[in-house]
Amino acid sequence: MQSTANYLWHTGDLLGQGATASVYKARNKKSGELVAVKVFNAASYLRPHEVQVREFEVLRKLNHQNIVKLFAVEETGASHQKVLVMEYCSSGSLLNVLESPEHAFGLPEEEFLVVLRCVVAGMNHLRENGVVHRDIKPGNIMRLVGDQGQSIYKLTDFGAARELEDDEKFVSIYGTEEYLHPDIYERAVLRKPQQKAFGVSVDLWSIGVTLYHAATGNLPFIPFGGPRRNKEIMYRITTEKPAGAIAGMQRRENGPLEWSYSLPGTCQLSMGLQNQLVPILANILEVEQTKCWGFDQFFAETSDILQRVVVHVFSLSQALLHHVFVHAHNTIAIFQEAVCEQTGVAPQDQEYLFEGHLCVLEPSLSAQHIAHTTASNPLTLFSNASENPTGLTFRDPALDVPRFVPKVDVQSDYSTAKSALGAGHQALRLARTLLAGQELMLRGLYWFVEMLQATGRKTLDVTQTALLFLSSSLGTERFSSAAGVPELPEVKKAAELRSRLQTLAEVLSRCSHSVRETQRSLSALSAQLVESRDQVHADKSIQQIQCCVDKMFVIYKQFKKSRQRPGLAYNEEQIHKLDKVNFSHLAKRLLQAFQEECAQKYHASLVTYGKWLREVHETRTHLRLIGCSVAACNTEAQGAQESLSKILDLLSHQLLQDQTRSAQASPPLTAASPSPKSEGLIFHMQELCESMKLLAFDLQDNNRIIERLSRTPSAPGI
Structure with a gap:
């Protein structure tokens, strides 16, 4: 146990260790509050005094929710070692999060945005106080969980920090080599003499590497054999990187350098976010400090992302x-x-x-x-455009599952299990995404089919209404009475109009029949969609994959423990071999479930869905054409009815005039007794005229309904 005047800790509760200090989990002696204490070792006192006190001074002037708080500076009782008492972050660092197999391919989008928000806010506070951190990396970004379960990330480890304004330079070298700006890397890692001074933009390079790591689960610049084994190639990749590239890799020894201008397909970030993020990475991962963005532009562009809302x-x-x-x-x-x-x-x-x-x-x-x-x-x-749905393109997780070496090698076996488990988690995420995609496909198409059916019903109602009025008019004997009046040109015109109305009625009848057939087809499609959705809901492949992942994780944890031991006893080694076999079987089952139960079904569903989508497009076009035909028939029928009404008015008027003249020319006794046939014909003509006017009014009303349906977005079928 070690202690200061107010705090107590055990050396076994080590949280982290660096070149000049170790960090432990400690408790307040009075309240029991958990804190983190940073205890400096003997090497730290070999530094100049101003360097030793710089971290204290920097932390004292900083006060922000995304920077680890400094509570006190104390000394141990016996050795009088300096101790920084700081806020304790119970969930470890961002590096711990990224080293979890679950995040082997990077963070989910929501968590990444939390990291971005916290890092940007913390760095903004540093710049407002004229501080350059000089050692930004995932291991120096701590995580804690808030009261509502949300992640909060905080910058820590200000041992390399110093006060530096935007236009000032420094020549001392600090940092972790994978995250170092190439100019510092050249001097600190390659030990090449150079007289360059460094500005605050070196923090931007480190932020760029950190954000890429958080988004993808990997470093952006990877020479063959790894950054620590091939330092010259590492330097080449960072300095020869073309403008706009955000990553570089050497896949084989002495092989060419390959550049990437986008995030990998395994990344969990949406294309909407990637389109916003990639230009930022490209402009802060710029080796020439004159071409690299400044902090003002970095803060402006990242704030622009963080202030946006997401519409799915x-x-x-x-x-x-x-x-x-x-x-x-x-x-x-x-x-x-x-x-x-x-x-x-x-x-x-x-x-x-x-x-x-x-x-x-x-x-x-x-x-x-x-x-x-x-x-x-x-x-x-x-959309109106009919095309074959592409669906989600993805990398087969089987390509990322390594094989165990035949012999027992606890370090290699651990690394293999970790990579395979990471691929298992990726398969699980993809399975959920593919199943959710099928649900959205079927549900959305079902909704649209329902809308088309509603449109068909409205079209059918309008068509039936028009047919009803036309039939009631054309089927009456009164119209035949008008046709019996001899040698009047109006009667011939009326007969022609009646014939045209009959033709229109036949067209509307065919439209009505076609809509009914379409409705039956849509009902059948709707039933198929419901059946397919039921099958998606009944799918158990995710549970199968989850079960395999859980069992693989148990073996992975055992391998993690084994690698920390100097060696395995005989019996332990035999168990270890069996665990490798079981792990491999589980990985095989998992991949088989993904490929056969998820991927194959998904691609098959895309083919069927594409056929249904084309059918919906054709049906929609068909209903629109029917709607246009009905509207045209109604318009023409309306015009014919108006013309017919005028003719009937004229005929009625002529018959009245003829009757009047006949009465005036006849003897008084016969004038009082008009012809029953003429009297009935006049009555029929007047009544039919009124009926035609009502029919014209109803057809006008029908046309207004059709026009409203064609304009209203809630009726896409017309």
């Missing part, structure tokens, strides 16, 4: 989920342009469903009016 959009035509990053104050038109960049769907062709209902987006409104979305409840995007 599932594209039915691609069968892909997109994360669209927009500012809340941006207009919806800007959001639609961002969607177009990621999906290729032009703004005028974008139609959205949300929770089963069409979502009307007014381009002039702000993006804050868009409904709150999640990955499982996104906006569903439907």
